[in-house]
Amino acid sequence: MDDAIHRSLGLTDEEYGDICRIIGRDPNHLELAMYAVMWSEHCSYKSSRIHLKRLPTEAPWVLVGPGENAGVVDVGDGIAAALRIESHNHPSAIEPYQGAATGVGGILRDIFTMGARPIAIMDPLRFGPLDDPRSRWIAEGVVSGVSGYGNSVGVPTIGGETVFDETYKGNPLVNVLCLGLLPTDRLVLGQATGVGNLAVLLGSSTGRDGIGGVSVLASAGFSDEESDAEKRPSVQVGDPFEEKRLIEACLELLDARLVVGIQDLGGAGLACATSETASRGGMGMDVDVNAIPRREQGMEPFEVMTSESQERMLAIVEPADLERVLAICERWEVRAAMIGIVTPGPATGDADGGRLRILDGFDGDVLCDIPAASLHEDAPLYNRPCIAPASFDEATRTLGTEPMPESTDVAAELLELLADNRWVFSQYDHQLFLNTVEGPGGDAAVLRLKHPVTGVDTGRGMALTTDGNHRWCAVDPRQGTALTVAESLLNLACVGARPLAVVNCLNFGNPEHPEVMWQLSEAIDGMAEACVAFESPVIGGNVSLYNESLGSDIDPTPVVGMFGLIDSLDRRPPGVGLVNGGRLLLLGTTQPELAGSRWARARGHRGGRLPSIDFAEHLRVAGVTRSLVASGLLAGVHDVSNGGLAVALTEMAVRSNLGISAARIATVAELFSESPSRVILCVPPENIAAVENVCSGAGVPVSRIGVAGGDRISVKGLLDIPLADAVSAWTDRIPSALGAGTAQD
Amino acid sequence: MSRRVGVVVFPGSNCEQDMLEAMALVGAEPELLWHGDETTNGVDAVIIPGGFAHGDYLRPGAIARFSPVMAAVAEFAAAGGPVVGICNGFQVLTEAGLLPGALQKNRGLKFLCAPAELRVESTDSILTRSAEAGAVLQVPINHFEGNYTCDAETLAQLRDENRIVLRYVDNPNGSVDDIAGVCNAGRNVVGLMPHPERATSELLGSTDGLALLRSIVA
Numbered sequence: 001m002d003d004a005i006h007r008s009l010g011l012t013d014e015e016y017g018d019i020c021r022i023i024g025r026d027p028n029h030l031e032l033a034m035y036a037v038m039w040s041e042h043c044s045y046k047s048s049r050i051h052l053k054r055l056p057t058e059a060p061w062v063l064v065g066p067g068e069n070a071g072v073v074d075v076g077d078g079i080a081a082a083l084r085i086e087s088h089n090h091p092s093a094i095e096p097y098q099g100a101a102t103g104v105g106g107i108l109r110d111i112f113t114m115g116a117r118p119i120a121i122m123d124p125l126r127f128g129p130l131d132d133p134r135s136r137w138i139a140e141g142v143v144s145g146v147s148g149y150g151n152s153v154g155v156p157t158i159g160g161e162t163v164f165d166e167t168y169k170g171n172p173l174v175n176v177l178c179l180g181l182l183p184t185d186r187l188v189l190g191q192a193t194g195v196g197n198l199a200v201l202l203g204s205s206t207g208r209d210g211i212g213g214v215s216v217l218a219s220a221g222f223s224d225e226e227s228d229a230e231k232r233p234s235v236q237v238g239d240p241f242e243e244k245r246l247i248e249a250c251l252e253l254l255d256a257r258l259v260v261g262i263q264d265l266g267g268a269g270l271a272c273a274t275s276e277t278a279s280r281g282g283m284g285m286d287v288d289v290n291a292i293p294r295r296e297q298g299m300e301p302f303e304v305m306t307s308e309s310q311e312r313m314l315a316i317v318e319p320a321d322l323e324r325v326l327a328i329c330e331r332w333e334v335r336a337a338m339i340g341i342v343t344p345g346p347a348t349g350d351a352d353g354g355r356l357r358i359l360d361g362f363d364g365d366v367l368c369d370i371p372a373a374s375l376h377e378d379a380p381l382y383n384r385p386c387i388a389p390a391s392f393d394e395a396t397r398t399l400g401t402e403p404m405p406e407s408t409d410v411a412a413e414l415l416e417l418l419a420d421n422r423w424v425f426s427q428y429d430h431q432l433f434l435n436t437v438e439g440p441g442g443d444a445a446v447l448r449l450k451h452p453v454t455g456v457d458t459g460r461g462m463a464l465t466t467d468g469n470h471r472w473c474a475v476d477p478r479q480g481t482a483l484t485v486a487e488s489l490l491n492l493a494c495v496g497a498r499p500l501a502v503v504n505c506l507n508f509g510n511p512e513h514p515e516v517m518w519q520l521s522e523a524i525d526g527m528a529e530a531c532v533a534f535e536s537p538v539i540g541g542n543v544s545l546y547n548e549s550l551g552s553d554i555d556p557t558p559v560v561g562m563f564g565l566i567d568s569l570d571r572r573p574p575g576v577g578l579v580n581g582g583r584l585l586l587l588g589t590t591q592p593e594l595a596g597s598r599w600a601r602a603r604g605h606r607g608g609r610l611p612s613i614d615f616a617e618h619l620r621v622a623g624v625t626r627s628l629v630a631s632g633l634l635a636g637v638h639d640v641s642n643g644g645l646a647v648a649l650t651e652m653a654v655r656s657n658l659g660i661s662a663a664r665i666a667t668v669a670e671l672f673s674e675s676p677s678r679v680i681l682c683v684p685p686e687n688i689a690a691v692e693n694v695c696s697g698a699g700v701p702v703s704r705i706g707v708a709g710g711d712r713i714s715v716k717g718l719l720d721i722p723l724a725d726a727v728s729a730w731t732d733r734i735p736s737a738l739g740a741g742t743a744q745d
Numbered sequence: 746m747s748r749r750v751g752v753v754v755f756p757g758s759n760c761e762q763d764m765l766e767a768m769a770l771v772g773a774e775p776e777l778l779w780h781g782d783e784t785t786n787g788v789d790a791v792i793i794p795g796g797f798a799h800g801d802y803l804r805p806g807a808i809a810r811f812s813p814v815m816a817a818v819a820e821f822a823a824a825g826g827p828v829v830g831i832c833n834g835f836q837v838l839t840e841a842g843l844l845p846g847a848l849q850k851n852r853g854l855k856f857l858c859a860p861a862e863l864r865v866e867s868t869d870s871i872l873t874r875s876a877e878a879g880a881v882l883q884v885p886i887n888h889f890e891g892n893y894t895c896d897a898e899t900l901a902q903l904r905d906e907n908r909i910v911l912r913y914v915d916n917p918n919g920s921v922d923d924i925a926g927v928c929n930a931g932r933n934v935v936g937l938m939p940h941p942e943r944a945t946s947e948l949l950g951s952t953d954g955l956a957l958l959r960s961i962v963a
Contacts, residue, residue, distance in 0.1 A: 147856045148856075151797075151856060151858075151887075151889075152757075152797045152800065152801065154757075154759030154796060154797070239800075240797070240800070241756070241757050241797065241799070241800025241801075241802065244756070244757055244759070244797070244800075245756050245757070248756075331781075332756060333756055425858075426855075426856075426857055426858055426859050427855055427856045427857070427858070428856075428858060429856075429858050429887050430858055431858065431885060431887065431940070431943050431949070432759060432760065432763065432887075433762070433763060434763045434766055434767070434942065434943060434945070434946070434949060436949065437948050437949065448948065455762070455765075455766060569948065571947070571948070572947070572948060572950075
């Protein structure tokens with residue numbers, strides 16, 4: 001075998017040697033292609049697995065942890081929730097619409113693979129700056145792709161941040177989270193069991209699209225735009241109508257208990273789905289490559305096995321059920337083809353079994369014969385060098401020595417931080433299924449919790465938030481990630497929810513750069529510390545590496561998705577808003593520290609030492625917030641995060657079109673500090689005493705900082721601007737920038 | 746008293762479960778009708794719900810009008826049976842020729858999911874008979890192709906015959922004459938772009954859709 005082939009497929013010489021050792025001979029072209037995609041960074045997590053083990057993953061309510069298609073938690077009343085987050089960063093960078101669309105399609109399949117009906121999507125999106133035409137082109141395309149696919153496939157998109165920053169110029173981050181619900185007893189796993197059971201391929205025919213998506217595209221950085229454009233054929237093309245029918249057909253198959261196991265086809269296509277189902281079940285599988293319906297003629301077996309054509313599922317069914325399976329598929333106009341047979345393996349005591357064989361007809365030539373498990377379990381595991389940047393002082397956890405700049409015009413500095421992302425989310429159906437109590441734009445989205453089959457309303461609610469902060473993580477990835485998890489917890493508390501589970505999407509640069517590996521390792525430690533403190537197990541995640549362009553890595557961007565429950569959802573949470581005459585109370589204590597803040601980044605400052613966090617104090621603040629939200633004593637509530645008190649207060653004001661008058665904020669540092677564990681409450685005067693009692697009872701500091709009303713936003717001694725100026729800055733920023741035109745190059 | 750309400754499901758429909766839930770709230774006995782069956786199954790009213798029937802391929806409603814159930818729906822409508830098309834259902838009804846006009850892409854060329862205010866212009870239709878004339882209802886919209894259009898003659902006729910049943914207070918999509926919903930000459934077939942089923946609970950932000958849905962089974 002010519003060594004140039006394995007290298008061009010993204011395998012190193014050492015990895016090639018491992019393959020030869022595993023199968024006891026040189027691999028043929030088909031086998032090599034399958035190892036290349038399955039051992040890619042994207043599929044094998046070979047650089048990150050060693051670190052991911054440090055995350056807490058267990059709790060009594062966790063039914064399925066990391067490693068399956070989605071994590072699953074028990075939410076009571078016989079209902080389980082399936083949760084998963086993924087990235088589609090690289091495809092979206094070069095073909096924004098289809099990249100984002102197929103990201104949505106892929107995450108949905110991960111959820112209904114578990115037997116769950118997908119009920120909500122969140123899309124945390126990060127783009128280059130608004131003044132960059134190519135970044136605007138990417139942003140427009142990605143939002144259209146999410147909208148075009150998500151709306152049509154019939155799953156509401158209920159939230160997700162939209163961030164514009166220089167660091168994502170050339171490498172946007174398109175993360176997609178999906179939540180699904182299932183009756184607890186319908187939980188299915190992606191595994192093949194039972195010798196002689198059949199593997200049935202459902203959905204689209206297989207074409208040449210997306211070949212090498214996980215290896216060529218997702219496991220390498222970007223260089224110049226011309227060669228990136230040549231990678232466009234590695235981006236898949238989505239068909240939401242096919243997916244919609246696939247969802248309905250699969251859920252009907254699951255309801256009728258006609259499948260033993262089911263697995264979606266995503267990255268690495270059939271190579272992954274056949275080997276993964278077989279090896280999870282401790283079995284082998286024979287696959288007839290000719291039985292796979294194709295979109296075009298002349299496809300080579302390696303193309304068929306590694307194609308990432310969308311909207312396909314692999315179901316394992318008992319032979320006696322095949323006819324009923326085909327009938328249900330026909331009703332939903334979903335193509336179904338029997339392509340494989342489950343063969344013996346370790347689970348049936350057959351030590352020599354467990355082979356994945358690709359055949360030229362079930363009685364024909366053997367084209368590939370490898371241990372199914374070796375594509376996963378024997379994938380390389382790297383402990384790559386981790387080195388902190390020279391400018392980071394590990395003793396004090398301080399980056400650089402540059403002094404914080406002075407403020408020159410507080411009003412202007414505030415206005416430039418305001419942006420309403422309504423332009424984004426008004427393009428998403430966020431109300432389908434009649435669950436959405438709080439949609440996009442609030443601290444967290446809130447859904448009614450109804451039984452996924454009977455529709456019976458439990459009277460309880462679910463809450464979802466996604467959060468990431470590359471500015472904090474660029475200063476100190478460990479502390480920054482812990483602060484991010486803390487922000488998620490507080491976002492949930494602001495809608496009255498307690499946390500149940502976390503999923504993460506770890507977006508980092510090139511793992512071959514020791515500083516990037518240090519960032520990743522530190523971020524995982526920070527996440528582990530916070531998740532342990534908050535008793536929030538990590539039930540799944542995704543690692544996206546090689547987020548770089550022109551040799552420059554993105555700022556580390558771990559994105560946290562946190563899922564929580566509201567014990568009694570009998571009224572809408574107060575939300576981010578004000579009432580006239582309402583008193584403004586601040587829970588928690590402000591640390592006058594600007595390092596890592598939006599204010600500092602906007603002034604070009606990228607170092608310093610992040611504010612500290614006391615997990616116990618944070619839990620107290622979250623607990624008090626939760627009980628106050630439930631009590632009905634509040635008129636408005638908002639956590640203090642990006643942009644500090646200045647932005648939090650202004651957001652409450654512009655959303656209610658009501659001014660504020662605040663005091664007892666002494667300095668610019670206090671005004672823009674993003675220190676954690678703080679919440680602003682708007683309290684009708686008659687409820688102040690009751691609210692303060694609750695706080696003091698819980699040992700949470702609370703201070704009266706102002707009153708709502710009037711038509712100005714004023715902070716005594718620091719700021720005084722017309723409300724209208726803030727409203728127009730907030731409202732106009734994104735529409736006017738994206739209305740300014742886009743450019744593809 | 747009509748109680749049995751059939752909600753048509755095409756491949757690609759997605760608001761059918763929401764319609765079942767909302768119609769049950771107003772005391773109906775809702776059931777699903779499959780697009781491939783050539784019957785309305787003896788129901789007392791038919792709703793064509795929102796979604797993307799047949800993927801909206803070609804253009805919204807263009808393929809759905811050929812689904813076998815549509816001949817039965819047309820027959821049912823011709824016999825005076827109440828038929829309501831919501832969002833994609835409205836598009837299907839115009840494509841099927843059961844309602845005049847057409848729905849083109851929104852003025853802003855973007856999908857729009859947003860709250861909307863509707864004014865009840867006529868209570869003489871099976872969708873508005875239980876509503877109050879002139880009332881302003883909060884009912885959300887959720888569409889890309891909701892920009893209602895028709896020729897001048899048709900528009901004059903719709904006005905003269907008081908067949909514009911709902912208008913937007915603040916036109917979000919460029920619809921001619923702010924039209925949000927129209928009915929046929931018999932006033933038993935109504936199409937509207939907004940989603941009354943999404944305005945059926947305080948938790949969801951509005952209960953103003955209930956008056957419209959109640960009309961169907963009044």
